[in-house]
Amino acid sequence: MFTAEKNISDQIDHLFRHEYGKLVSVLTKTFGTPHIQLAEDVVQEAMLEALNQWNYNGVPENPVGWIYKVAKYKAVNVLNREKYKRQYASDVAQQLQSEWTLKPALDYIFTDKEVADDQLRMIFTCCHPSISSDSQVALTLKTLCGFSIPEIAKAFLTHEENINKRLVRARKTIKEANISFEVPIGKALEKRLSSVLETVYLLFNEGYDATSGNHPIRYELCEEAVRLAEIIASNPNTKSTNIYALLALMSLNMSRFKSRVDEFDNVLDLEHQDRSLWDRALIKKGLYYLEMATQQNEVSIYHILATISAQHCTAVDYQSTDWASILELYDMLVQIDKSPIVLLNRAVVLSKTTHPKEALEQLNKIGDSQSFRTYLPYYTTRAELHFQNKEPQKAIDLLNEALKLPLDVNHKDLINSKLRDYSGDN
Amino acid sequence: MQEFMIFIKTKGDHLEGLSPEEQQAHVQKIGQYIGGLMESKKLKGAQPLDMDGAIIHGNKGTFKDGPFNESKEVIVGYFHILAENLDEAIAIAKANPMFHDAEGTIEVRPIKQMEGIN
Structure with a gap:
């Protein structure tokens, strides 16, 4: 590949990863959850079209807007082309097929608030408990985080074929279990939210596991987990002290990411880590979230783990670690998790x-x-x-x-x- | 929340008297109106109807095809909306800018709710 071409393809891979996730979320609402694959295909096509055009004409001034525009008209075309073959459940799909409502509907579904809400709905759809947890993580990475199948395979140290199987299974479950595109309300929310947080934490730990080395993609997994948690925390219906605690835990642990492995990929424990490598900005962010997390009297596993992590992050050196406080925290933790x-x-x-x-x-x-x-x-x-x-x-x-x-x-x-x-x- | 059908009726092309610029401004206003309904989650659907079709009169199994006469007032489109009550539905219908520049009739009808089966 020529350098210019490679640059453009990198731009699409990285700059648009999150735009990909947003577009897939919006289109999944439009087409309905049984058609997640269709939503992904439409976005993928829009990206490819961008790549082709830009290789030829150069990258436009507003590349994100460009991709949105292509994705919008492709989506409308899909709805019109397949109008008689498919049944689309959503009101939006109907509105996109009618002259009066087409333009207002397109504007409406792409407002920032709707896009954010759709990403949240997508998180709940991908992390539905009827999908196995490894499939949940794979589907989340694919649809919400815009990771390719080879990237997911690399992150999980497994074959692409394996990841593909997990994705196929996940989409099939969504179709068969008739999983809807919504954030549950009332009592149901609490239970679903805690299983969503588990998946986010699982995703984080996949990235954080030091024995797999410090490859950039592992750090990206951690970043994605934080980004998803921040989407959950920024919605008034789903934010809770637990999500702040999880954000605190992830930020604090991430601050030590670079120091966990030496130049030969040997795993270093806390005692042997170079503390000057710890990311001060992330520690600050973690401590801020921890404060947010402790504004009510709720104590979750994430609260305790985050507080332990904070103890380590704020110790000047290994010798001055406050082991007595940490032991107390572990005694609390054992009560919840043996x-x-x-x-x-x-x-x-x-x-x-x-x-x-x-x-x-x-x-x-x-x-x-x-x-x-x-x-x-x-x-x-x-x-x-x-x-x-x-x-x-x-x-x-x-x-x-x-x-x-x-x-x-x-x-x-x-x-x-x-x-x-x-x-x-x- | 109750569902309502709002039928829009005009005689002929109600935008005939407007200049192209005025027509464009008119269409834009309607777009904003519809966007507002979407944002407040009041709109289920809205569609225009083509200005042809058929009028069929049926009576005990025999049908008489009547002429479709667009010089009489005919339904040119509908809005399917959600509203608290008839008053709100009427207010929504009146806010429709479609007849702020032209003439026509709006019929607001609650969709009958099933009370359950005996």
Whole structure:
């Protein structure tokens, strides 16, 4: 590809990613949720047309407006062309097919407020609980965030075919379960909102997982999770202290993104991270959201995790970390969430306030369940505690045991480098 | 909220007397009116009708085709709207700029609601 062409295609990929998401949302409302694929195709075509035109004539002054215009007339054409073949459920579709209402309807559905509302509706549609969670994330990335299938595959470290299957399944579920394009109200909203937040947090963690390295696309996943959460937080019906807490948590964790991995892609824990690399602006943003989150007496998992993250972010160095406060927070967290990761992290904190030996004793009490035995951090955390307790052989034994688990290459490398540390040769 | 049909009736082309500029301004005003109804979520649909068709008179199974006479007042379009009550629907109908520059009749009719089945 020529450089100029490549530049233009990059512009379309990045500059218009979010415009893509907006347009797909608006057109999904227009065509109805069973026609998500059609909405995506129309937007895709508009983008391709832009690419072709611009390669020829150069990029126009208002590229976003240009794409909107093409997408609008394509959408109207689709409605008219297929008028007799398809039934479009929405009032908007009817209005776009009538002389009197066409122009006002086009203006109306593209007002900023409607576009924002449609993105919110799209979030609730993509994160509907009848869709499996990995399909939810894939569909959200595809339709709302404008990621291509190869990009999603790269982000999830899987094959494109896999992602395509997830997308097909998700669209099929939406059609079959007759999932409507709306934000639920009343009691139903609370439940749906909490599952939407779970998906957003899942998306964030996909990006944040340090063992997959610091590839730019992983940071973009985190940014997308934050952007979606901000859409939810900016609507008066869906904003809540929980969403602010989640925003606080994500911003604070993201501030440490660059420091989590060294130049050789080795994962660094908090103790070994270069704190000067932490993003001060994101920490500030996180602390602001945390303040917003604590204006009512509600306490969610996100509140506790965000507060823990804030403790780390505001400690000048590792030695001055306020472990006692963090332990209190973990004690609260355990009341809500007894998952292995929480119990393990609590043990690490306990080792700081007391002694590694005490933490190991705690872990021995709870470590018999099957879910622990196949859980890698159960081995690595205990190994580290044994090492700190001056029992390197026990640490090495645990890691050798861990190597028998089904692991990907990144995790294996991580364990092998720890093994070298514990055996004292570098 | 109740649904209403608003039928627009004119005799011939009601915009005949207007200059092209006036016609354009007229169309723009109607666009704004319709946009406003959409924004306040009052509009279900609105469509113009072509100025031809048929008038059929039926009586106990026999039909008589009447002439379609556009020199008489005929329905040229409809608005399907939502309003609190007839008064609001009438106010909405009167706000329609269609007859602010020309002459015509507007028929406002509540859509009959089913009370449930016995």
